[in-house]
Every structure is written in C-alpha cells, then in structure tokens.
Amino acid sequence: MSTKIVIIVGIVFILIAILSSIKRSSSSRLVSTKIGIPAGIIGVLMMIYGSYSSDLVGYNSQMEQVSIGKKLKIDGPVNAVKVVSPIDKDSVDCRILTMGVYPESHQKDVWVIIRPTDDRYYPQSDHTNTSYKRDGEWQVVTRFGGDKGEVYDLIIYEADSTASSFFSSTIAEWKEEDVYPGLQLEEMPSGAKEVERLVIYTKKNCRGVF
Structure with a gap:
C-alpha cells in the first residue's frame, strides 16, 4: 500500500472516530463508540506511519547517511564542468x-x-x-x-x-x-x-x- 493511500485511509478512520463522538437529539450517536474508538486509534497510527514513510521524512533521515567519495584535486582555472x-x-x-x-x-x-x-x-x-x-x-x-x-x-x-x-x-x-x-x-x-x-x-x- 502506498504512503498516500495509508494517509487517506487513516484520515477516514479518524473521521469515523469523530462521528462516534457526535450525539443526535435522541442521545444516540451517529457511529457507535465501539467502532469509533478503535477506528480513531488505527487512524492515528496509520497517519504516523504514513508521515514517517513520506518522501520528506525519508529524505531527511537518509541525508544523515550521505558519504563522500575520494576527491580529485583541481589545479588552475576551471574551463569546463x-x-x-x-x-x-x-x-x-x-x-x-x-x-x-x-x-x-x-x-x-x-x-x-x-x-x-x-x-x-x-x-x-x-x-x-x-x-x-x-x-x-x-x-x-x-x-x-x-x-x-x-x-x-x-x-x-x-x-x-x-x-x-x-x-x-x-x-x-x-x-x-x-x-x-x-x-x-x-x-x-x-x-x-x-x-x-x-x-x-x-x-x-x-x-x-x-
């Protein structure tokens, strides 16, 4: 599953959890808390996982591992790339x-x-x-x-x-x-x-x- 899909599914689960906290006039809830609470936990975990799997976080963590090879000494004026x-x-x-x-x-x-x-x-x-x-x-x-x-x-x-x-x-x-x-x-x-x-x-x- 791609990072974007993980984040989208996580958002959906969090929305389900939010709906479970809303009461209608009859005191019943739009979504049962038995569904909403687990959905909220799963949604948050998926959002965290998706964020740490994103290009930005991966880029920053990999930047720490960049190494430099042997260097060529350049003498005189630079006339070309x-x-x-x-x-x-x-x-x-x-x-x-x-x-x-x-x-x-x-x-x-x-x-x-x-x-x-x-x-x-x-x-x-x-x-x-x-x-x-x-x-x-x-x-x-x-x-x-x-x-x-x-x-x-x-x-x-x-x-x-x-x-x-x-x-x-x-x-x-x-x-x-x-x-x-x-x-x-x-x-x-x-x-x-x-x-x-x-x-x-x-x-x-x-x-x-x-």
Missing part, C-alpha cells in the same frame, strides 16, 4: 554526494545520470531536482541500488531548460507511481549533452536500500 568527487574507478557507498566545479560563465543545468548494468539511464536529484550550483561548485545526492561490486557509469550532462524540465517531470512521475524503470538511450532528451563519464563501483550491497 568537471567531477571532483567521486573519482574514476572509485568504490562508493549506497548514497553519496557527487560534487564538481563549473566555469564562471556556465549557464546550463548540471545533471548526474547513472547507468547500471541494466543499460538504462537514471537521472539523480534531491528535492531541487537539478544539481545545486553556487560559486563555481555543484553537487547532487546520488543513489546506487545494486549488488556489492556492481559497476555503474556515472555520467554528467549539461542540460538546457527543455531537457531539464524533461528530467524533472520524469522523476516526478516515477515518484508518483513509485516505479523507477530508467530511461533508454533513445529517450534521453536532445538538449542534454554528455560532458564527463566515470566508472564507479558499489563497495557494499545496496539492493533494496532505497
């Missing part, structure tokens, strides 16, 4: 912060896409969707969900507004349906340009973590 962490051939945790730099004149959005062994493409985001950019640096939370030692391509894209909107709406649709099928190469928007690709390995079993 570049990954600083993780580095190529790095072994990483299930949830990491992918970080990089960009030149001062750079205007496009930066997207991190991972391609696991299923040969599909998964745009990565936190609640801002696009990578966070400020003062020449960018970062985005990146999640891996495969077996220990599984190989991933970690691909960095520059995206125009159309491509960025496509990635954002795709992620929103996946979250709504709670299904993450990935994108095939031919589904990738033309306004997204690959600028860097790394090979990354998971150093622990991440299957079923997210």
Whole structure:
C-alpha cells in the first residue's frame, strides 16, 4: 500500500472516530463508540506511519547517511564542468554526494545520470531536482541500488531548460507511481549533452536500500 493511500485511509478512520463522538437529539450517536474508538486509534497510527514513510521524512533521515567519495584535486582555472568527487574507478557507498566545479560563465543545468548494468539511464536529484550550483561548485545526492561490486557509469550532462524540465517531470512521475524503470538511450532528451563519464563501483550491497 502506498504512503498516500495509508494517509487517506487513516484520515477516514479518524473521521469515523469523530462521528462516534457526535450525539443526535435522541442521545444516540451517529457511529457507535465501539467502532469509533478503535477506528480513531488505527487512524492515528496509520497517519504516523504514513508521515514517517513520506518522501520528506525519508529524505531527511537518509541525508544523515550521505558519504563522500575520494576527491580529485583541481589545479588552475576551471574551463569546463568537471567531477571532483567521486573519482574514476572509485568504490562508493549506497548514497553519496557527487560534487564538481563549473566555469564562471556556465549557464546550463548540471545533471548526474547513472547507468547500471541494466543499460538504462537514471537521472539523480534531491528535492531541487537539478544539481545545486553556487560559486563555481555543484553537487547532487546520488543513489546506487545494486549488488556489492556492481559497476555503474556515472555520467554528467549539461542540460538546457527543455531537457531539464524533461528530467524533472520524469522523476516526478516515477515518484508518483513509485516505479523507477530508467530511461533508454533513445529517450534521453536532445538538449542534454554528455560532458564527463566515470566508472564507479558499489563497495557494499545496496539492493533494496532505497
């Protein structure tokens, strides 16, 4: 059962409990207290469960577990979008912060896409969707969900507004349906340009973590 359905059912049970507290003129109640009290307890428990299973709470609890991979030292001026962490051939945790730099004149959005062994493409985001950019640096939370030692391509894209909107709406649709099928190469928007690709390995079993 999805989180939204759990919350909706919880609200219904609470409404039943409220109705059980209302007396009609004949002193009889709209709903028997034998039904209302258990319904209220179940409703509150379902609301609590639904709240703690929501994206917001899950996001905050997982944020505490974000790790950072090995860092690349950048010398000299930055002339292009570049990954600083993780580095190529790095072994990483299930949830990491992918970080990089960009030149001062750079205007496009930066997207991190991972391609696991299923040969599909998964745009990565936190609640801002696009990578966070400020003062020449960018970062985005990146999640891996495969077996220990599984190989991933970690691909960095520059995206125009159309491509960025496509990635954002795709992620929103996946979250709504709670299904993450990935994108095939031919589904990738033309306004997204690959600028860097790394090979990354998971150093622990991440299957079923997210």
